[in-house]
Amino acid sequence: MAELSLNSPEVQIALLVVAATLVLLVILKLFSGGKRGSAVLLVGPCNGGKTTLFYRLKDGSTELGTVASMQENEGIVQVRNDKDRVVGSVRVMDLPGHPRLRSKLEQYLKDASAVVLVLDSVDLTPNKTEAAEDLFEVLTHTTVARRRTPVLLACNKADLETQAHSVDFCRRTIEKQLDTMRKTRLALGGEAGRSLAALGKPDKPLQLAALRSPIAVCEISAEKGEVAEVMRFLAKLV
Amino acid sequence: MLDYVLAFERGGAILWALQFTSLRHNPLEAINALIRGCLLEERLGDNTFTFNPKSGAPQTLKWTFHNGLGLVFVAVYQKTLSLLYVDELLSNVKEEFVNVYKPGQRGYRQFDETFNRLLRDAESRADAAKKQPVMRSGPPANAKQGTGSQAVGAQAKKGTQAGKDASGDDDAGAARKGAANGTVGNTSDGSAGGEDGDEDNVRAFDVSKLPKGMAGRGTRGVRGRPVPGAGSAKVSDTGKKKEEAPAAKVKKARNWNTMLSGGKGDTPTRIDYTEDGDGPGTSDMDLISGASASATEDEGRGVGVSRMDVEEDEYDDSEFEDDEDLNNGAGGRGGSGAGASGSAAAAPKKQGLLASFVSSLAMNVVGKAALSRADVEPALAEMKRKLMERNVAEEIAAQVCDSVGRNLEGQRLAGFTGVAAFVRNAFEEALSGILNKRSVDVLLDIKKSQARGKPYVIVFCGVNGVGKSTNLAKIAYWLGSHNIKVMIAACDTFRAGAVEQLKTHCARLRVPLYERGYEKDPAKVAYEAVRQAEKDGVHVVLVDTAGRMQDNQPLMRALSTLISLNNPNLVLFVGEALVGNDAVDQLTKFNKSLSDLAPTTAGAGGPGEGTGAVGRGQADGSALTRRHGGVIDGIVLTKFDTIDEKVGAALSMVYTSGAPVMFVGCGQTYVDLKKLNVKSVVKSLLK
DSSP, rough: OOOOOOOOOOHHHHHHHHHHHHHHHHHHHHHHHHHTTTTEEEEEEETTHHHHHHHHHHHHHHHHSSOOOOOOEEEEEEETTTTSOEEEEEEEOOOOOGGGTHHHHHHTTTEEEEEEEEEESHHHHHHHHHHHHHHHHHHHHHHHHHTTTOOOEEOTTTSSSTTOHHHHHHHHHHHHHHHHHHHHHHHHHOOBBBBBGOOOTTTTTOOOGGGEEEEOEOOOOOOTTHHEEEEHHHHHOO | OEEEEEEETTTTEEEEEEEOOEEEEOHHHHHHHHHTTGGGTTTTTSSEEEOOOOSSSEHHHHHHTTTTTEEEEEEEETTOOOOHHHHHHHHHHHHHHHHHOOOOOOOOOOHHHHHHHHHHHHHHHHHHHHHHHHOOOOSHHHHHHHTOOOOHHHHHHHHHHHHHHGGOOOSSSGGOOOOGGGTHHHHEEEEESOOHHHHHHHHHHHHHHHTTTHHHHHTOOTOOOOOSSHHHHHHHHHHHHHHHTTSSSOOOOOOGGGGGSSSSSOOOOOOSSSSSSOOSSSTTHHHHHHHHHEEEEEEETTOOOOOSSOOOOOTHHHHHHHHHHHHHHHSSSSHHHTTOOOSTTTTHHOOOHHHHHHHHHHOSSSSSSOOOHHHHHHHHHHHHHHHHHTOOOEEEHHHHHEEEEEEEEOOOOOOOHEEEEEHHHHHHHHHHHHHEEEEEEEEHHHHHHHHHTTOOOEEEEEETSSSSHHHHHHHHHHHHTTOOOEEEEEEEOOOOTTTHHHHHHHHHHHHHHEHHHHHHHHHHHHHHHHHHHHHHHHHHHEEOOOETTOOOHHHHHHHHHHHOOOOOSEEEOOOOOOOOOHHHHHHHHHHHHHHOOSSOOGGOOOOOOOSSSSSSOOSOOOOOOOOSSSSSEEEEEGGGGSSSSSOOOOOOOOHHOOOOOOEEOOOOSSTTOOOOHHHHHHHHHHH
């Protein structure tokens, strides 16, 4: 084999190829890095209407309905402002509500730019513990607490007027649940790695609007397409 | 014939649906029940799923996957019909639909015609098959399957042999019972055709088994294995004992004060007949001597913080081991991928960059088009062997492997991963999913019933010798350390020394004990204990019951009377981690007996579908919902410190019952109680 020195053409070509590859990789990483790590998550208990909301936001269609999701849906939503002009786009991720797939919530929360908790205002009471637990997990997640990620509580199925509970009722139910949970979890003391401080001081009853990163509550109807509140929430992110 | 057919994505969006009959309930309810009860529970090995709507006849659902595109096709029809062509029809539909499918499009009206054509073909083929003289090749039920699909026929063979005992289980709750139940829906119902002779045989066969149910098997287990003597012996024993009770002399309670320092008591005459020592032969010995030789009442408090409240350290260094394995596994594929196995930490990162680079350029350097069953078979077999080595019950291991295999078929391998690593990932997800159940937040529920002024009742049940009383004491200690007032109810009125054992615990924990001695009706004792607790303002009542074998019908009936009379908020099944294949048997029989043998046939054993407070008529409406359709709400896994890696019993128990593991007992002192660490269990299972 000939002497390998930096001046020989083979070595120079080889070095050039390696450098080009590295540059290409870096460029690609930069491009993909922009996409990664900034998604709006749709979370909540089963049957809340997350997938319906997802499709309604994405392309406004919910033709045939949905069934319980077995895996997450991901898509880009065009955000429109009140005058119906497109102001930007966000990546939205719809996570399944089934408890078995709940573990995915942890890993996605790390990259979340905002969280929308979708509640079923008709069937609120049987699901309130699950909803409160989800909200608890979201709020006490270290990244969420640190970044003060905005959270929206969307009470879905408002179109069923007679059966749906009011926004106030939903808010108060969730607040009460969270309050109790805060007390018991604090007592356990085994919640290392969670920022319980994000839930405020335990001596005062919990108020969603009074937390460090305030949580807004609204009512929507994904079925009927009345999702203006969510759209406004997304518009603030863009 | 068919009620409803639909195709949907795994993400939840319905792509195409066709309704044939108008049903009183929303057809989507059945689909949601299927997803929550079967597809997400890794029970893909079952061929069918039965759904009982609130109004209307039960329906059977059959399904098929297209894993490559992430689509699911489901057909729903009345359970009383046995349609033989559904499997074949579904696979044809799958093939045709893939041609029409465009990702992102929803609504395929044009597919209706294609489907109707396929349906007509399938129906005519089935009719033609029925008209032909049927060959008797195998058990009679096999003939009823027609020539339709091989898979269903093979399953029927398996089904009838194992289905002898499953025939009695042919109700909704048993849909979760697994492979053996696959085609029972078909065999025991009448159907058209000229096989009346066979039908009579089959039906007579079924009917003769039905009334016997559990009692018919008596001392024999599920697969005809004789249960080690305890079953029949126990039955005759308790029978005799009940007769002799009035004649026998009254048992004098033993005074244990001699064990604690000071205090007068009877000097124990020899009670321990082992060679070495004298003293109580129960596991209490360790408890008493473990703390200190001169155990006093004060010792009970100062033993330390219960391990439930201590966060376990996450072991991060083991991740490097996993990555090395991954690299070795992927060694055969992708030269640069394997070549980058220089240092364990750098290798995965480099692999990630390269893989993402390659895939972002839309190049699939290595990796086949789609995985076929044959590709994953060896990896699955290896996994099954590994699981069984880790003490997972054989049935459960087979079902989990089958279900994961079905999920993997047709999926594409990512750029540089090997088959083994891919399968291993799928297993990790599946096992984590099974073990990661939403468990009841006990403290929260206790606070809720505190607010209502009613005591929170927890009943411990299980077979003999698994550690009920010991773990009950540990839980009492843990609750006490959270300032919750506990009372223990001694409803084990059978075993000698049970009440004394609890007396000792109560003395050390400074917790009131409600006992009425021996030979009393446990259900009444529990009832009175709860009333007493309400009067005294006690928050939690822990009810200890006698150990009983799962086959022992009178004892199971007694237990279910106790449960239905007292409406406990939580029924915990205590199982030891050392148990092997018997775990499945124990749990199924417990769940089944407790619901079947309840005095009023309250639908406690109804099918668990999503949320909704089904169950034992809780007046206080606590947040406990019967998500898994059985009476058992949680599992306590004991003797966890005696097994190192063989943690499979946890998986078997959770899979069989659907209940979460709420406590893990890992020692014999009061602090040895912890939560189940799912990550470490999955790691041990797959190591």
